[in-house]
Amino acid sequence: MKIKTVATTSEDNLTPTMEDYLEAIYTLSQEKRAVRVKDIANRLGVKMPTVTSMLKTLSDKGMIDHEKYEYLELTGKGSHIGSQIDHRHQILKSFLIDILQIDHDQADEDACKMEHAVSPTTLERIVEFMEFIENCPRSGSDWLDLFSEYRRHEMPREKCLEKMKDFVDKYSAKIRAMER
Amino acid sequence: MKIKTVATTSEDNLTPTMEDYLEAIYTLSQEKRAVRVKDIANRLGVKMPTVTSMLKTLSDKGMIDHEKYEYLELTGKGSHIGSQIDHRHQILKSFLIDILQIDHDQADEDACKMEHAVSPTTLERIVEFMEFIENCPRSGSDWLDLFSEYRRHEMPREKCLEKMKDFVDKYSAKIRAMER
DNA sequence: TTAATAAATTAGAAGGATAAAACTTTATTT
DNA sequence: AAATAAAGTTTTATCCTTCTAATTTATTAA
Numbered sequence: 001m002k003i004k005t006v007a008t009t010s011e012d013n014l015t016p017t018m019e020d021y022l023e024a025i026y027t028l029s030q031e032k033r034a035v036r037v038k039d040i041a042n043r044l045g046v047k048m049p050t051v052t053s054m055l056k057t058l059s060d061k062g063m064i065d066h067e068k069y070e071y072l073e074l075t076g077k078g079s080h081i082g083s084q085i086d087h088r089h090q091i092l093k094s095f096l097i098d099i100l101q102i103d104h105d106q107a108d109e110d111a112c113k114m115e116h117a118v119s120p121t122t123l124e125r126i127v128e129f130m131e132f133i134e135n136c137p138r139s140g141s142d143w144l145d146l147f148s149e150y151r152r153h154e155m156p157r158e159k160c161l162e163k164m165k166d167f168v169d170k171y172s173a174k175i176r177a178m179e180r
Numbered sequence: 181m182k183i184k185t186v187a188t189t190s191e192d193n194l195t196p197t198m199e200d201y202l203e204a205i206y207t208l209s210q211e212k213r214a215v216r217v218k219d220i221a222n223r224l225g226v227k228m229p230t231v232t233s234m235l236k237t238l239s240d241k242g243m244i245d246h247e248k249y250e251y252l253e254l255t256g257k258g259s260h261i262g263s264q265i266d267h268r269h270q271i272l273k274s275f276l277i278d279i280l281q282i283d284h285d286q287a288d289e290d291a292c293k294m295e296h297a298v299s300p301t302t303l304e305r306i307v308e309f310m311e312f313i314e315n316c317p318r319s320g321s322d323w324l325d326l327f328s329e330y331r332r333h334e335m336p337r338e339k340c341l342e343k344m345k346d347f348v349d350k351y352s353a354k355i356r357a358m359e360r
Numbered sequence: 361t362t363a364a365t366a367a368a369t370t371a372g373a374a375g376g377a378t379a380a381a382a383c384t385t386t387a388t389t390t
Numbered sequence: 391a392a393a394t395a396a397a398g399t400t401t402t403a404t405c406c407t408t409c410t411a412a413t414t415t416a417t418t419a420a
Contacts, residue, residue: 113297
């Protein structure tokens with residue numbers, strides 16, 4: 001028989017918003033020696049009282065150490081989660097910028113929302129996909145350049161043909177190299 | 181001088197949750213003649229009173245027509261938004277399944293969350309990227325099959341070489357065809 | 361057609377995220 | 391050190407989303 005262990009506030013079901021706070025605190029503490037309430041508010045685009053009340057919540061959940069009017073620090077748990085979220089953010093941002101060629105600011109904005117939406121499986125698959133693009137001789141960075149041109153509709157027949165020939169030459173050389 | 185026009189409930193700032201309801205109602209109304217509160221509740225995994233209160237909100241926003249205890253219908257506006265959200269969902273799902281090769285259920289779950297996170301720009305770029313993969317002679321469906329094998333770590337050297345040769349033959353033929 | 365059942369709604373409550381206003385504490389300046 | 395400014399907190403309130411329990415309406419079966 002299963003007995004539910006006294007469920008207090010301290011369960012670590014974090015909402016996306018809480019994750020955002022942990023991520024912000026994590027990145028801020030990497031940028032400067034001390035994290036201030038004001039900085040968190042600025043980073044997340046909310047007012048200071050909102051931060052204060054969230055700090056209370058995160059304290060109760062054992063994610064941060066915080067004494068009134070004093071500096072705050074992530075606990076081991078909080079730091080771990082903060083870095084995780086930041087990691088997801090970086091992966092998604094890289095995908096948006098390097099593969100989809102989204103501009104920096106937009107990528108950052110989208111990554112910030114997507115980091116809460118994407119499952120671990122999908123995130124891992126995105127990493128594999130980026131690796132695959134990089135490593136497969138048929139894709140790689142010149143193929144991504146092609147995507148860039150494709151988007152701009154700058155792909156007249158002759159240019160395309162020329163590029164295809166270029167590619168097939170290099171590709172054949174690669175095969176010969178492998179055979180040796 | 182700008183005068184703010186009496187901002188009542190009827191502003192159409194929709195939260196992601198509201199968008200989910202509109203999408204659910206939209207897809208349900210395509211699946212069956214009448215949409216029932218119970219169906220919406222089931223589809224979204226909430227209880228019926230939650231649906232009732234959201235229907236009130238969406239009514240106030242002019243998204244649905246709904247008389248107590250009677251069937252409900254999307255208005256033009258509501259239907260338009262519902263179909264838009266569904267469209268985003270389909271695009272993201274297709275990307276997750278066809279490109280990233282995520283399984284169906286997981287893709288559906290992720291798409292449902294991502295549909296609120298991804299900007300129009302990024303969504304459009306994903307469409308272009310899928311088109312590019314499909315149309316560029318260097319990628320295409322066999323390249324995606326390669327990704328599938330890559331993921332499973334089934335890419336011994338000989339197999340890779342063999343595949344590369346196969347590809348270069350077909351690719352060369354394609355170039356010759358274009359030159360004519 | 362009435363009794364039983366299913367569907368929908370109301371009422372009341374709670375938790376999460378936010379902010380304005382007022383207050384307290386800490387830091388800075390003179 | 392006192393005065394001023396800046397940072398942080400409390401209090402109070404709102405909006406959003408959800409729920410349970412109780413009630414009402416509609417549908418179905420006897």
